[in-house]
Amino acid sequence: MYRNILDDLVAWKEDKDRQVLVLKGAKGVGKTWCVIDFATAFFEHRVHIDFSKDAVLKELFMTPHDPQFIDEQLMLLSELNLEGDHREDTVLIFDEVQIEEDLFVGVMQYARARSNLSIMIIASWMGMLAAENLLAEEITIRYMYPMTFEEYLTANKAQELCRIIEDEKLNGMTGDILPIVVEYLHQFYIIGGMPEVVSHFIKNHDYEEAEMIQKRILQEMRNELLKYSPKFFTSKILKVWDSVPEQLIKDNRKFMYGFIDPKARAREYVGAVNWLVNAGYVRKIHKVKSGTSPLLDQMDRRSYELYYLDHGLLRSSLLVAAAEADRDEHVFDMFGGLLSEQYVLSELTQNPNIERLYFWTSGATARMSFVFEDDGEIVPVDVQPTIRKKAQSLKVFRHKYGTHIAIRISMEPLTFHKGLLNVPLYGLWNF
Numbered sequence: 001m002y003r004n005i006l007d008d009l010v011a012w013k014e015d016k017d018r019q020v021l022v023l024k025g026a027k028g029v030g031k032t033w034c035v036i037d038f039a040t041a042f043f044e045h046r047v048h049i050d051f052s053k054d055a056v057l058k059e060l061f062m063t064p065h066d067p068q069f070i071d072e073q074l075m076l077l078s079e080l081n082l083e084g085d086h087r088e089d090t091v092l093i094f095d096e097v098q099i100e101e102d103l104f105v106g107v108m109q110y111a112r113a114r115s116n117l118s119i120m121i122i123a124s125w126m127g128m129l130a131a132e133n134l135l136a137e138e139i140t141i142r143y144m145y146p147m148t149f150e151e152y153l154t155a156n157k158a159q160e161l162c163r164i165i166e167d168e169k170l171n172g173m174t175g176d177i178l179p180i181v182v183e184y185l186h187q188f189y190i191i192g193g194m195p196e197v198v199s200h201f202i203k204n205h206d207y208e209e210a211e212m213i214q215k216r217i218l219q220e221m222r223n224e225l226l227k228y229s230p231k232f233f234t235s236k237i238l239k240v241w242d243s244v245p246e247q248l249i250k251d252n253r254k255f256m257y258g259f260i261d262p263k264a265r266a267r268e269y270v271g272a273v274n275w276l277v278n279a280g281y282v283r284k285i286h287k288v289k290s291g292t293s294p295l296l297d298q299m300d301r302r303s304y305e306l307y308y309l310d311h312g313l314l315r316s317s318l319l320v321a322a323a324e325a326d327r328d329e330h331v332f333d334m335f336g337g338l339l340s341e342q343y344v345l346s347e348l349t350q351n352p353n354i355e356r357l358y359f360w361t362s363g364a365t366a367r368m369s370f371v372f373e374d375d376g377e378i379v380p381v382d383v384q385p386t387i388r389k390k391a392q393s394l395k396v397f398r399h400k401y402g403t404h405i406a407i408r409i410s411m412e413p414l415t416f417h418k419g420l421l422n423v424p425l426y427g428l429w430n431f
Contacts, residue, residue: 001147001155001195003030004350008142009038013118018140020111020119025144026280026309027124027224028217030195034144035093035120043118044089047078051103052096061094061106067113082117091118098125099228105131108138124224127278145350146193146310149343150429153184155198165427168414173424182411185426189332189339190325192312193346207322214316221281229275236272244282244306245317248342249335254287254361255306266302273306283307283345288358288371291380291401295358295373305359311342332385332411332425340385340425341369344409347428348372348381362400366393381407385425394420407431 005023012021025031032050039046051058060073071082080090097103104121108131111119123129126143147155153162161181164173173181191201191210194217201210222241229237239260247255255273257264276282287303288295308314315325318335325331332340348354348370360368360380370381380403382394387410398406398419408422414431415422423431 001030001151001199003034003144003151003195004148005034005142005144006038009035010042012140012142013038013042018118020108020121020139022121022123022129022139022141023144024123024126024141024280026126027221028194028196029144029146029280029309031122031124031144032095033195035095035122039091039093039120043091045078045080046091046093047074047080048093048095049074049077050095052099058100058103061110062100062102063106064109067110070110071114082114091120093120093122095122096124097121098123098129101130104129105135108135112138124280125278126280127274146312146346147195147198148193148347148350148429149185149188149426152188152191152193152198155202156184158184166430168424168427168430173413181426186326186331189311189343190315190322192310192315194310194312197312207326210312211316211322214313214322218313218317225276225279225281229279230271233272233275236269237275240269240272240276240306241281244308245314247306248308248314248338249318252364253305253338255304276306280309282309283349285345285357285359285370288360291360291368291371291378291397291403293373293376293378295356295371295378299358307342307345311339311346314342315339330386337383337385340409341383343425344369344381344383344428350429360397362396366396368393368397371397377405378403379405379407381409384408384410386410387412 012018023031023035036048049057060070075082082090094107097107107121150162153159161184164177165181190207191197192214196217197210197213200213225237225241226234243260247253247259257266257269260269277284285305285307287300288298289300290298292298308317325334328334345357348357353374354372356372358371360371368380369383372379372381378401380394380397384391394406394408397403404419406420408420409425409428410422411425412422414424414427
């Protein structure tokens with residue numbers, strides 16, 4: 001399946017001064033598949049080392065060794081001649097470097113001595129790797145996430161629908177095309193963007209099978225959590241992880257430690273939350289105290305919401321069967337629009353024009369799903385799958401902070417009127 005990250009990988013390959021490429025992303029988003037698919041197409045030779053499966057090579061890079069000795073070991077593994085200038089036809093792929101703290105540094109020390117080779121590093125980790133800040137000038141970092149709706153359409157060989165959505169602002173959306181787009185979106189809400197689930201569903205169109213794969217992925221994530229999380233607060237990490245779905249369906253989606261344990265204190269759980277965020281298991285959205293620039297100065301570090309990695313996994317964790325959701329005509333509004341907010345978060349996260357997302361509340365009277373800053377302009381985002389005429393949150397925010405542009409995300413057509421841009425849920429990747 002084509003993934004948009006491949007464009008970034010090709011651009012890296014074509015850069016004559018390319019650095020070591022570091023691809024980060026949560027477990028299961030398709031990093032290894034994409035890198036190997038890319039390497040197979042653009043390099044004559046490739047060596048893929050998975051540190052989670054090769055203890056010998058893991059130890060090799062965790063202890064100081066002469067680069068020549070490492071070359072010899074890699075040549076034994078791959079039967080390739082790494083001597084001389086093979087920059088253009090050989091790529092070395094080092095996978096799962098996050099499993100040990102010293103691995104990333106070890107690989108980078110080797111890369112420094114072998115600048116004639118193309119080197120790619122894969123980490124199932126979204127946070128900073130050990131010594132990453134000291135190596136910032138030697139690496140190019142890219143991030144990978146679950147599939148977007150555009151990628152889902154492409155995987156379904158519906159590229160023509162992508163073109164129609166892209167042209168909607170010029171030609172509108174015809175009545176015979178819209179139901180087809182909505183049907184694909186309906187599927188995507190249920191299936192989510194995890195590549196394995198998408199691939200199986202496209203082949204078989206079996207919601208029960210998709211549900212089984214989602215539950216297995218959730219269990220595998222839990223197993224990885226138990227295996228690699230710091231042992232001194234693994235139990236707290238599990239409590240936070242298990243509480244996320246229930247925290248999100250509260251009227252107030254703010255993450256509350258007391259919801260986990262009435263006696264819980266922030267200082268006891270902050271490390272657990274940060275580990276889950278860094279590992280990519282959850283996404284943290286901070287509250288801003290006001291809608292004034294710069295938003296970073298308005299961020300309330302103690303108040304935040306935690307979302308899942310993927311809206312399909314969230315639906316499954318909420319124990320709504322895929323087949324049941326398929327029969328629900330109001331899936332876009334399910335759980336008070338929660339699935340829509342999770343979906344919107346995923347789409348906006350991958351928008352290169354949006355650096356950081358926040359949320360905003362005003363007491364118990366108004367809530368802005370997301371807020372971001374664009375060249376000093378504060379942009380509120382209101383997610384309303386079905387437009388509620390009595391909803392006043394967007395109006396309250398715009399009046400309070402005098403914003404010139406606001407975005408409403410709904411199932412209504414793409415329109416712009418008096419500073420309000422209505423973006424249809426199916427066209428988020430295109431605005």
